[in-house]
Amino acid sequence: MPAASPQPRRPRSGSRRDETARLAVLHAADDLLAEHGFGALTVEAIARRAGVAKQTIYRWWPSKVEILLDTLIEDSDKHLPVPTEKPTAESIRGYLRGFERFLTSNPAGKVLLALIAEAQHDPDTAKSFHKRYLGPRREQEREMFARGTDAGEVSPRIGPDATIDALIGPIVYCALTGSSIPSGLVDTLVEDLLRPRSN
């Protein structure tokens, strides 16, 4: 899952990439972020913690941000899949609840917040973050809404992107400001935005 080589190259000879080292780096980065915050997340610390040489990290990842992106994508796909089959208002609400839990309770949620943050500081991070995470995920979410709309399950009052921003935005914002997501917020938004007003 190196950032630089979507399809891992197949050298005719020579050693293959050490999968143990790859996982050690990913977990070390994850753990350090969770334990000591992004400030302590230096490449040298990751290398130390992973029991890996610094050079091994630089060989495979252009920056620590790409390491975090790798872990985020793996964890995100695993713990927070976008519901694709028969999406109902209910399953969408479930997805948002899952997102809420992912951000507040899962260590991997911290990774997402850290990447949103780092994207503000560094244009390269922003670019890569969009290309590898935000873009693909938004695409899946758009599809989810499209299917739900086609099936008549939901009738969004505004465009799909606007709807997603309106639903996701408050959750992310609360997580970023460290405040708990007010109960009822998600339910109310789902109800208001996905169902046509009856009047």
Next chain:
Amino acid sequence: MPAASPQPRRPRSGSRRDETARLAVLHAADDLLAEHGFGALTVEAIARRAGVAKQTIYRWWPSKVEILLDTLIEDSDKHLPVPTEKPTAESIRGYLRGFERFLTSNPAGKVLLALIAEAQHDPDTAKSFHKRYLGPRREQEREMFARGTDAGEVSPRIGPDATIDALIGPIVYCALTGSSIPSGLVDTLVEDLLRPRSN
């Protein structure tokens, strides 16, 4: 306005603080953030740009974050006052529109985004950011809503904090992800959340 001295000290003798230097630092920080991003915002660069000794910065600000907070608070009060007089649904919508413009068009908006970001990386920043900016502003916003509710102008369907998060969240989220705020989003949210459903 220094973060470190709530009650400005009164030396018995000696020079008073150099206002020119203070403003030079504030503007240098602002300019550097706008021009080269948070990554280039080092204390040494600020000092260089401001034509000021590094020590002068450390004498008055405990960190570069506090410099940004100072500029943010000044700009925020100046360009984005919370409407306190007779708040109507219309004036609230105007406030949100102003917020949208502040984040996307005003250089000072970058400062807010940078601080939200940095708060993810550093707990001290988070603390100070809440205490000096988010907290007071949220308090004013709560009052605004309370007055509007008392006057019967608005009838929020959910609690004041939840309402604010639901309105502010998407705007901030779009700004953070660099996407433009979908037209209609603010209007729809204001309509849905501040007016009771007629059914």
Next chain:
Amino acid sequence: MPAASPQPRRPRSGSRRDETARLAVLHAADDLLAEHGFGALTVEAIARRAGVAKQTIYRWWPSKVEILLDTLIEDSDKHLPVPTEKPTAESIRGYLRGFERFLTSNPAGKVLLALIAEAQHDPDTAKSFHKRYLGPRREQEREMFARGTDAGEVSPRIGPDATIDALIGPIVYCALTGSSIPSGLVDTLVEDLLRPRSN
């Protein structure tokens, strides 16, 4: 004595250079060379041994070679002055004996050998070594011979540079190859080259 500033700059303000640090670096370099050889002479090791930050070394010396040059020049001037007053064949022989002892017994002699060696590997070293050490010293030696010749004390059979090379060369060569200087070598050369053949 910093290599970079022949006439030490006099900043109008700011701290002056820390003489303690300067000496610590010089001695650390000297000691490391003597103890572990040029191979162990890294900037990081010098900094460690001197109890000094690496940047402090880079601030004042462009490379570790210049550090060695500084120590060599100081030690050389101190322990191996070129005899300037009334040079006789005897005093010249004494100078060569002193040179022999300097190269074989004095730790500073190792510095000279190391610089001769490093000059073979790196053109910049060669340049600096000639400009700061070999050139000036050769100039002094030429003057010494000229005075001796004028006073009729010595009558070199070949030109001054050739004479010096013929006298110094074997001593340096023996030191470089680690062999002891054969007894009688210096005496014979002085006798042969500085006195006219009587036939």
Next chain:
Amino acid sequence: MPAASPQPRRPRSGSRRDETARLAVLHAADDLLAEHGFGALTVEAIARRAGVAKQTIYRWWPSKVEILLDTLIEDSDKHLPVPTEKPTAESIRGYLRGFERFLTSNPAGKVLLALIAEAQHDPDTAKSFHKRYLGPRREQEREMFARGTDAGEVSPRIGPDATIDALIGPIVYCALTGSSIPSGLVDTLVEDLLRPRSN
């Protein structure tokens, strides 16, 4: 001509050593030294230039110094043989002239200088350099002088080693310092040291 195997070994089975690779490495090392100096002479560069795997180099040579020694010994035997037959003062002078030319004009001369230099930096190099080059050559030179003395061709005023050092030393010293060998130096030394004074 690897350091470890004077006579190419005859393995009972398996491939023999690739002579092409051996020569490619030797020439690559030689060329790189001549073109870019000792500083650019890394094992990786040699491997790259020779079109050979790094491991192939490490399999046959313990260090890059041994590579250089191999080339030096070959070139030295080829271009600068010690005159063994009927050595006269004249043939010895010719040998010294040849040595002078070897050092200043022949690319292989750079190898000798580089090895003398590297021997100052690293004890292992010094040891190997003496054992494989300096020692054997000195032995041949001693024999040359002994034959000449026995035949009455030359009458050294000082011991053989001292004489050789006195003759070789200045030439090497001038080459090391990059200065041209003064004309007349060699002639005068040969005349003075190899012929008895007539008085």
Next chain:
DNA sequence: GGTTAAGCGAGACGGTACGTCAAGTCTTCCC
């Protein structure tokens, strides 16, 4: 009106981490 304490520009200092490079070892595959 001289004293004196603070502010200030300048910059040296001990540090930490950066991202790069080469060294030397080890592993895998191909011939």
Next chain:
DNA sequence: GGGAAGACTTGACGTACCGTCTCGCTTAACC
């Protein structure tokens, strides 16, 4: 089994900022 390819650990490189410190000058209140 030799050799090409190349991943791995190690450690030094030279740079950028960090936050602290000391220096000598300027400035303004106080006596």
